[in-house]
Structures are given as structure tokens and as C-alpha cells.
Amino acid sequence: MLRGTMQDRPLTIAALLEHGQRIHGGSEVVTCEGEGVRRARFGEVGERAERLAAGLSRLGVRAGDRVGTFCWNAQEHLEAYLAVPSMGAVLHTLNVRLFPEQLTYVINHGEDRIILVDDSLVPILARVARELRTVEHYVVIGSGDPAPLGLHALRYDALLAAEQPGYAWPALDEQAAAAMCYTSGTTGNPKGVVYTHRSTFLHSLAASSGSVFALSDHDRILLIVPMFHANAWGLPYAGWLVGADLLMPGRFLQAEPLCRLIATERPTMSGAVPTIWSDILRHAETHPIDLSSLRLVACGGSAVPRSLIERFQERHGVRIVQAWGMTETSPLAAIAVRPKGRPPEEEMEWRAKTGRVVPGVELRLVDEAGRVLPWDGETAGEIEVRGPWVTAAYYRDDAPEKFDQGWLRTGDVGTVDARGFIQITDRAKDVIKSGGEWISSVELENQLMAHPDVLEAAVVGVPDPRWGERPLACVVLRPGVHSTDETVPKLQAFLAARVARWWVPERWSVIDEVPKTSVGKFDKKFLRARYAEGALRVIGPLTPA
Ligand code: ADP
Numbered sequence: 001m002l003r004g005t006m007q008d009r010p011l012t013i014a015a016l017l018e019h020g021q022r023i024h025g026g027s028e029v030v031t032c033e034g035e036g037v038r039r040a041r042f043g044e045v046g047e048r049a050e051r052l053a054a055g056l057s058r059l060g061v062r063a064g065d066r067v068g069t070f071c072w073n074a075q076e077h078l079e080a081y082l083a084v085p086s087m088g089a090v091l092h093t094l095n096v097r098l099f100p101e102q103l104t105y106v107i108n109h110g111e112d113r114i115i116l117v118d119d120s121l122v123p124i125l126a127r128v129a130r131e132l133r134t135v136e137h138y139v140v141i142g143s144g145d146p147a148p149l150g151l152h153a154l155r156y157d158a159l160l161a162a163e164q165p166g167y168a169w170p171a172l173d174e175q176a177a178a179a180m181c182y183t184s185g186t187t188g189n190p191k192g193v194v195y196t197h198r199s200t201f202l203h204s205l206a207a208s209s210g211s212v213f214a215l216s217d218h219d220r221i222l223l224i225v226p227m228f229h230a231n232a233w234g235l236p237y238a239g240w241l242v243g244a245d246l247l248m249p250g251r252f253l254q255a256e257p258l259c260r261l262i263a264t265e266r267p268t269m270s271g272a273v274p275t276i277w278s279d280i281l282r283h284a285e286t287h288p289i290d291l292s293s294l295r296l297v298a299c300g301g302s303a304v305p306r307s308l309i310e311r312f313q314e315r316h317g318v319r320i321v322q323a324w325g326m327t328e329t330s331p332l333a334a335i336a337v338r339p340k341g342r343p344p345e346e347e348m349e350w351r352a353k354t355g356r357v358v359p360g361v362e363l364r365l366v367d368e369a370g371r372v373l374p375w376d377g378e379t380a381g382e383i384e385v386r387g388p389w390v391t392a393a394y395y396r397d398d399a400p401e402k403f404d405q406g407w408l409r410t411g412d413v414g415t416v417d418a419r420g421f422i423q424i425t426d427r428a429k430d431v432i433k434s435g436g437e438w439i440s441s442v443e444l445e446n447q448l449m450a451h452p453d454v455l456e457a458a459v460v461g462v463p464d465p466r467w468g469e470r471p472l473a474c475v476v477l478r479p480g481v482h483s484t485d486e487t488v489p490k491l492q493a494f495l496a497a498r499v500a501r502w503w504v505p506e507r508w509s510v511i512d513e514v515p516k517t518s519v520g521k522f523d524k525k526f527l528r529a530r531y532a533e534g535a536l537r538v539i540g541p542l543t544p545a
Helices: 015-025 042-058 075-086 100-110 118-125 148-150 156-161 199-208 229-242 255-264 274-286 307-317 344-351 441-448 485-494 524-532
Strands: 028-032 039-042 064-072 091-095 112-118 137-141 153-155 178-181 194-197 221-225 245-248 269-272 296-300 319-325 333-335 356-357 363-367 382-387 406-416 421-427 432-434 437-439 452-462 468-477 505-510
Touching: 015 042, 015 075, 015 199, 015 344, 028 042, 028 075, 028 255, 039 042, 039 255, 042 075, 042 156, 064 075, 075 091, 075 112, 075 153, 075 229, 075 245, 091 100, 100 112, 100 178, 100 194, 118 137, 118 148, 118 356, 137 148, 137 156, 137 452, 148 153, 153 156, 178 199, 178 229, 194 199, 199 333, 221 229, 221 255, 221 452, 229 245, 229 269, 229 319, 255 274, 269 406, 274 296, 274 307, 274 363, 274 452, 307 319, 307 344, 319 344, 319 356, 363 406, 406 437, 432 452, 441 452, 441 468, 441 485, 452 524, 468 485, 468 524, 485 505
Parallel strands: 028 245, 064 091, 064 112, 091 178, 112 137, 137 153, 221 245, 221 269, 269 296, 296 319, 432 468, 468 505
Antiparallel strands: 028 039, 178 194, 319 333, 333 356, 356 421, 363 382, 382 406, 406 421, 432 437, 452 468
8 A cells, every 4th residue: 555645633622622722713613591691712612612611621630531411502611512521521412301211321321520500400300319329420501509409419500610721631431432322222221332533523514515514703603402412413513613613502402592593693594493483384374573683494303294394484484404414424415406417496396305315424225134225215224324423333232233334223114226325215123014005204294294184193103903004193283273174184184295195194183282302303103002002083094085
């Protein structure tokens, strides 16, 4: 081999931190505090990260130690994102919506020594504090009461006030652990993914690149997706690196305060799961809102209904772009933008797809026997990915069934076309197999949510004596629309005009709300269980007219 002549500088979070702090010291972090906002420049945030690292060292945090965060999106959470990995420790972002048993499991399994916690979340963390075996200190952010956490609670501001800026970041191996995040574990215990400095650095470059979000210091990014969910899609690091202003909504995640923040702080870019955007759309029906500053809204985490993308475009001129990824892929793996050579009339068609694989991620499609399938846009199989920001294992958790000869099995089933555009039809565990053929719950939901009477729709497979399985459609009607004898036949007819006739569900349930997981996805496991227990009021089987 002829060696190249290039320098081998490690790709670390400290390098990313220093670049943003020095080159974009004047960019700002804005944190919503309900009525008002709090502002800080990157220069100041960088110095506070240095003081946080000094404070954590004083508390005994050493290289490789896990420091948890139990926080909403706010300036201090960003300081932890920057300081903890840069000092050689490992940032463990904890999902504040986990059930107590799962929260206890991930903290004990990750062996967090310190947890930084927002004062508003102290009561929730206090409920499990006695079960936590490795936590030595809690550091409470804000002026709220730390007492429920007991004697080991310190104050974040006091920790920083006792230190000077100018912490000397240690030299680190780019393959060292930087951060960890557990998947929400819909089956079995949550599984931990450990990001490296290198994977985070490369993912940040990819996220800001022109073919993904095209981020720069002209942007103001509203970070709605929680920083405890797959690194807020990498936006905090990517935004910091390029000097985009970062707008943090804190715990004010309802449509009304979000719209207010958008109108006053004028973000150019934002990211959130579809439920948040549908809440905003509904809010806009009865309140004047101003979304004109947004050039790009990334949406993903679950399938984005085409009707949502279209309504935002038509009513507010806002461009929603669908992205696909998972905790295991840092998370960005695909994004749906209209490719070169396709006419503008097809815009919605392309944006409604799951996405085209991003540069840096490789993809393949395999069948149940592990055979590689063609990219013809029709043959469906499981999607497998690999790449420098895709996990190769889970933290202290052997899961050989999740990997296939160096590829990660995503558990997502779909098709890929010749251009690398993915269309996910289901998660493997949610697929509906009727008479041996797949019915896409994602497609049925997508179509149902385009009906003017339907607010939300979740379709799950239920046992059927004749076909093995058939779809059950659970629908939430819009406020003011009431279920009548006509509702189901009407929705069946609507679907029959849009999907294969044999896909149209015979069983229906009108529910008040679709149950959601801790990261805001439809909880289909719960719906299936409710059906099995006979706890859902089911209309049908009704043969479609
Ligand atoms: P969890 O696995 O805990 O739900 P993740 O956020 O890591 O948490 O979930 C990743 C999964 O979310 C993907 O495997 C896929 O099933 C789903 N997903 C993400 N984005 C999309 C999308 N645009 N369309 C359909 N499904 C998506």
C-alpha cells in the first residue's frame, strides 16, 4: 500500500466544540422559559462547558465514566453535550418519558455516576432514585427544590460558579465512547448504542451537508426533537459546528408556545416527529400563526403522512421533508428530497417517500432467507444498513439477531428504487400478513389521515380465521365529528378508491387517542394487546361495499 500524506487528526467532539466556540462565538443559544427567553452566545456557552467539565472532574468524573442527563432541550443540556464527551467521559441522555422500570434499567445498566437533572423533572427522577445503584451525585439545573433527590443533590449553577473557564481538553482517541442512548425497547429491555467521537463528528458533517439539511451560520434551528431522543437527530452538534443559532423550547412543547416561539424567534429550520407538526397544523385552524421564517422542516421518527406534508405546504408555504433513521444510525440514514431530473409537479410524491439513503450510509434489501433483493421499487424486504455512524453492536447486550455479516438489520420492511429511495411499509414486528401477502399499515394510515374527518389512524394486524391476519383500523375523529353508522362505510369507501380492495379493513375502532410510546410513536403493541383483551370497542367485521 502507498500511504497517503495526510495528517491524522482525531475527529473529536472537543474539536467540534472549539470550532463553534471560536469561529462562531457570536451565534446564540435561546432557551424558552415560558413567557420569556434566555440568551447566551456560543462563546459564553463554550466557557460554561469548560467550567462544567472542571466541576465534574472535581466530583471525580474520569475518562469513560457515564454522566446522565435528565433534561429538556435547553442551554445547559447543550453545555453537557459539549463538555461531557470533550473531557473524555460519556454523555448518557435519558428519556424523561420512560416508564420507571425502564428508566431504572437504563441508568443501572449504563452505570451513570452523575445525573444532571432539570428542576422541573426532579420529582420524576426522585421516584426511582432509591433503585439507582451507581449514581453518586445529582446536579440540579434551575432554582427548583432539589430535596426529593436527597443529600446527594448539588446545584448546577453553584458547580459552575466554583470553577474557572479554560479547561484543558485531553487528547482523545476518536474511537473512544462519546455518548450513549438507549432505544425505547418496545420488546424486552432497552438496548444501548454507544456513539464514538468519530461517528458523531462525521454524522455532524453529513447532517449539515447540502444533500441533507444544508445548515450554515445563516440558520436558526428550532430543536423540538428532544435531545434525549437519538441526539435530537444530530442537530445540536451539527448546528454548533456550523454556527447556526440554536433555539431550545425547554418543556414548552405544546403547539401554542411553539408557534409563539416560531413567530418571535424566526427559526429557519426545525425538526420534530409528525405528531408535533399535526398538533401545530390543528392549532393553526383556530389561531393566526406565522411560520414564514421556516425554510425547512425535517420530520421523521415514524412515517410522515403525505396529507401533513401537503397541508403545511398549501396553507403555510412550509416545506416539510421526511427523514428516516434510528437511534442505531446516529440517527440520519435517509432523506426524501426530489431528485435531479424529476419535474416540480412530482415534488409531493418524492417528499412523501421515506427517503433516499444519505452519503456515508450503505443500504441493502434482504428477504427472510437473507438473500439480497433488487432495487426495483417493488420487491419488499428488510432494510439493512452499514456505515461509520451505524452501530456494530449494543452496549453489553449480545443481540446477534440484529446484525447480519457486518450489516445492521433495521427491522424496517420496505422497497428501494433504482435511485436509492426507500419506501418503508412497516416495521417487521408490525407487518400484517393476510392470506400470505403483506398489507402495509403505513400506507393505510397515510390514506386514512388524508380523510377530512380523521385526525389520527393506526392500523394493526389482528388474527383472522380465514386469512391468518387482517388489518384493524383504529381511528381518532377530528374534534366535532361524531361516529355514526355511516362512519365506517364512508371510510371504507374512501380507502377502496385509494388502495387494493383486499387491503380495506373490515374491523374498525373509533378511539379517543392513539396510545404513544415514550418517543411519540404509535404504540401498536399496546393496541394489539387491548384488542386481544377485548378492551377495544370493535365495529365489524363489516364487508366493504
Ligand atoms: P425506537 O426504535 O425506540 O422506536 P428510534 O427512534 O430509534 O426509536 O426508532 C427508529 C425507527 O423509527 C425506525 O427503525 C423506523 O421504524 C421508524 N422510523 C423513523 N423514521 C421513519 C420514517 N420516516 N418513516 C417510517 N418509519 C420511520
